[in-house]
Amino acid sequence: MRGLYIHIPFCKSKCKYCSFYSITHFDKDIISKYIKTLLKEFELYKNYEFDTIYIGGGTPSILPTNILSDFLHNLLLMLKKMPTEFTLEANPESLSLEKLKILKEGGINRISLGVQSMDNNVLKFLGRIHTQHDVYKATYFIKKLGFNFNIDIIYDIPTLDEQIIIKSLKKICNLAPNHISSYSYSFDTLFLSESPPVEKTSMYKIRNLLQEKGYIQYEISNFAKPGFQCKHNIIYWKMHDYIGIGVAAHSMVNKINKRIRWSHNTNISMYIQNPCQYENYELIHNKNKLIENLIFGLRMIDGVDIAIPKELNIMSAIDDLIYNGLLNIKGDNVCLTEKGLLFLDYVQEYLYTSFSV
Numbered sequence: 466m467r468g469l470y471i472h473i474p475f476c477k478s479k480c481k482y483c484s485f486y487s488i489t490h491f492d493k494d495i496i497s498k499y500i501k502t503l504l505k506e507f508e509l510y511k512n513y514e515f516d517t518i519y520i521g522g523g524t525p526s527i528l529p530t531n532i533l534s535d536f537l538h539n540l541l542l543m544l545k546k547m548p549t550e551f552t553l554e555a556n557p558e559s560l561s562l563e564k565l566k567i568l569k570e571g572g573i574n575r576i577s578l579g580v581q582s583m584d585n586n587v588l589k590f591l592g593r594i595h596t597q598h599d600v601y602k603a604t605y606f607i608k609k610l611g612f613n614f615n616i617d618i619i620y621d622i623p624t625l626d627e628q629i630i631i632k633s634l635k636k637i638c639n640l641a642p643n644h645i646s647s648y649s650y651s652f653d654t655l656f657l658s659e660s661p662p663v664e665k666t667s668m669y670k671i672r673n674l675l676q677e678k679g680y681i682q683y684e685i686s687n688f689a690k691p692g693f694q695c696k697h698n699i700i701y702w703k704m705h706d707y708i709g710i711g712v713a714a715h716s717m718v719n720k721i722n723k724r725i726r727w728s729h730n731t732n733i734s735m736y737i738q739n740p741c742q743y744e745n746y747e748l749i750h751n752k753n754k755l756i757e758n759l760i761f762g763l764r765m766i767d768g769v770d771i772a773i774p775k776e777l778n779i780m781s782a783i784d785d786l787i788y789n790g791l792l793n794i795k796g797d798n799v800c801l802t803e804k805g806l807l808f809l810d811y812v813q814e815y816l817y818t819s820f821s822v
């Protein structure tokens with residue numbers, strides 16, 4: 466499996482919690498130049514076959530309809546094969562029926578909608594510029610055109626009554642997306658505290674509610690109706706190859722016994738001047754490659770082939786984690802238990818340290 470990621474670094478305004486690279490001051494001229502540059506960079510990879518394409522950002526849906534249409538048209542002309550999954554990230558306020566029709570014609574078959582909450586006060590607190598009304602309107606059009614779609618939500622927002630998040634989630638379930646990604650607002654602080662009961666409860670409640678509604682948790686933050694797991698994100702978690710084009714985009718390619726990573730810098734003017742200038746080259750040798758496979762792979766609910774920790778000679782660390790109720794063996798795989806799902810960071814750190822000593 467191989468994925469292509471395309472970064473669109475434009476946003477109308479910056480959300481409070483966001484760490485992705487994007488700019489908020491731009492005009493049509495810079496957008497046009499950037500899009501042309503993306504196509505130029507893609508020429509490097511036109512002989513590659515991609516199973517999935519993900520256009521993310523930033524806010525890809527902010528692109529003017531004519532630019533979006535030309536971009537997708539030119540990209541499709543260069544693609545060696547059509548990907549099975551072709552996603553575009555969108556914000557509710559920037560989607561219209563006309564734009565969605567362009568996306569459909571351009572081969573997009575999946576929309577990932579940044580909803581985050583169905584409460585207008587929470588949206589304001591997060592720095593989002595859409596309202597609940599925009600979400601209803603966008604999802605009406607998305608469904609009308611028959612897209613497969615994901616909704617992103619944020620939970621565990623400090624000082625916010627948990628009931629508001631649950632109410633929001635129920636409204637989102639009623640929109641019937643076939644995929645829901647749930648991200649913790651306080652993720653960075655979640656595992657630093659010895660006992661974070663609020664966050665834990667919140668995560669448990671979200672999982673239980675989504676499971677009741679027929680969503681299967683297949684990754685620590687992701688839930689899908691059967692058959693609708695996000696193939697592109699699975700490429701990241703299973704450490705398959707991906708190429709990232711655009712400013713700030715990252716790439717990773719596996720070779721026999723090694724792995725290579727590189728990225729673009731975070732300067733849009735430099736990218737436009739020279740889209741084929743890469744930095745942060747990193748060469749990962751076999752043992753580190755395996756530990757990465759183990760550590761990232763544990764995000765998947767199915768876990769990782771037990772052959773990996775055996776080859777790394779860290780079975781005693783695996784046994785410790787099993788003894789503490791954080792890991793479990795299922796068939797040929799080692800995976801997180803229900804309790805382990807809440808302590809992924811600890812499990813990863815423990816395994817990494819055992820490997821290093």
Ligand code: SF4
Pocket residue numbers: 475476477478479480483484485487522523524556579
């Ligand atoms: S719209 Fe998305 S990419 Fe843009 S600032 Fe908000 S969270 Fe970040």
